Amino acid sequence: MRELKKIWIFEPNKVQQDSYRFDLEDNFDVTFFDHPRLGLIEYLKTPKPDLILSDTHFDGQQGELSQWIHDFSPVDIWLIPSDTDLNNLRKYQSAGINTFISKNLETNLLLISLENYFSKREQQSSMTELKIGNHTIKDLTRTQYKIIGLFLERRDREVSREEFQKKIWGNQTVHHKNLNVQLHLLRKKLNQFQIDIKSLKPGHWTLCSHNEVPRVQI
Numbered sequence: 001m002r003e004l005k006k007i008w009i010f011e012p013n014k015v016q017q018d019s020y021r022f023d024l025e026d027n028f029d030v031t032f033f034d035h036p037r038l039g040l041i042e043y044l045k046t047p048k049p050d051l052i053l054s055d056t057h058f059d060g061q062q063g064e065l066s067q068w069i070h071d072f073s074p075v076d077i078w079l080i081p082s083d084t085d086l087n088n089l090r091k092y093q094s095a096g097i098n099t100f101i102s103k104n105l106e107t108n109l110l111l112i113s114l115e116n117y118f119s120k121r122e123q124q125s126s127m128t129e130l131k132i133g134n135h136t137i138k139d140l141t142r143t144q145y146k147i148i149g150l151f152l153e154r155r156d157r158e159v160s161r162e163e164f165q166k167k168i169w170g171n172q173t174v175h176h177k178n179l180n181v182q183l184h185l186l187r188k189k190l191n192q193f194q195i196d197i198k199s200l201k202p203g204h205w206t207l208c209s210h211n212e213v214p215r216v217q218i
Helices: 014-024 036-045 064-072 086-094 107-123 142-153 161-169 176-193
Strands: 006-010 029-033 051-055 076-080 130-132 135-137 158-160 195-201 204-209
Touching: 006 014, 014 029, 014 107, 051 107, 130 142, 135 176, 142 158, 142 161, 142 176, 142 204, 158 161, 161 176, 176 195
Parallel strands: 006 029, 006 051, 051 076
Antiparallel strands: 130 135, 158 204, 195 204
């Protein structure tokens, strides 16, 4: 028996929950959350879902929840907007959301969209793995994958904070500690392979082996 894909639905309306339950439960493992805090608590302590469908009530105008999930986990969010104001949709898009669905989307259209999404994800699953030498680094988030990719693009394996900001987040406003946290998490994943991310000077890092002494810039 095949394992059903796990979908979390952040939806405060019980009637709408029942509608999703009727449409999806035969094909997916569906869990509902009435309040964003409950969803976040569960998100931190349990295995992650394969996809999140979120009503806009669960996010601020700036997409704070979406940004957090986008940066720290490979889980995508499909937004179910109550408000289709173009400026608001663009704010969500800048927070990492690229898929928007209507609350009134016909059942078969929703099902085929989900099936296509998971089919493509399986084909692209190798994107969360990266080979460095003889080592395969697994379970990378998309942000971590991009960070290592930037290091590997440079002959000297050196990247500045400004380059990370431009290449990964573009014009998005991201707290400066976000990158520090990402680098810390990456160090933990790379440590078992004797690979490290070392600081050259404030705001500059290099990817190197544990026994390699980086060239410190002055």
